[in-house]
Amino acid sequence: MSDGGTTWAAPASQYAAPARAVDLSGLPPAYIATAEFDPLRDEEITYTSRLLQAGVSVELHQWPGTFHGSEGVLSAEVSQRQVAEFTATLRRALVSEMVAADQAGHPSRHKPPDEITTGRTSRHDS
Numbered sequence: 374m375s376d377g378g379t380t381w382a383a384p385a386s387q388y389a390a391p392a393r394a395v396d397l398s399g400l401p402p403a404y405i406a407t408a409e410f411d412p413l414r415d416e417e418i419t420y421t422s423r424l425l426q427a428g429v430s431v432e433l434h435q436w437p438g439t440f441h442g443s444e445g446v447l448s449a450e451v452s453q454r455q456v457a458e459f460t461a462t463l464r465r466a467l468v469s470e471m472v473a474a475d476q477a478g479h480p481s482r483h484k485p486p487d488e489i490t491t492g493r494t495s496r497h498d499s
Contacts, residue, residue: 404462409435
């Protein structure tokens with residue numbers, strides 16, 4: 374693409390920017406956090422609505438009084454709560470995935486934390 378001598382890259386595909394996808398059905402559950410003073414806030418909320426309409430499970434958290442990237446201000450109490458929530462959400466998702474793999478009979482897909490760090494397994498399968 375060109376504009377008066379300036380060459381622009383092609384727009385990102387739906388795989389790089391999922392909100393550009395026409396069909397959002399079949400996507401995995403999503404956690405979306407928005408900042409009150411974020412130029413992307415309305416776009417994120419619209420994307421959340423589209424996911425819900427497509428039958429995707431979504432958790433949306435709107436952080437009042439925050440701005441885009443404010444979770445990086447680690448001295449702020451609200452930032453500490455954001456980071457704690459992000460971490461807890463990720464932990465729940467990973468544990469859920471590990472449990473599902475175990476129940477499906479694929480325990481080797483995911484190693485328990487002690488096995489990852491030490492190379493030893495805490496389970497004794499007989």
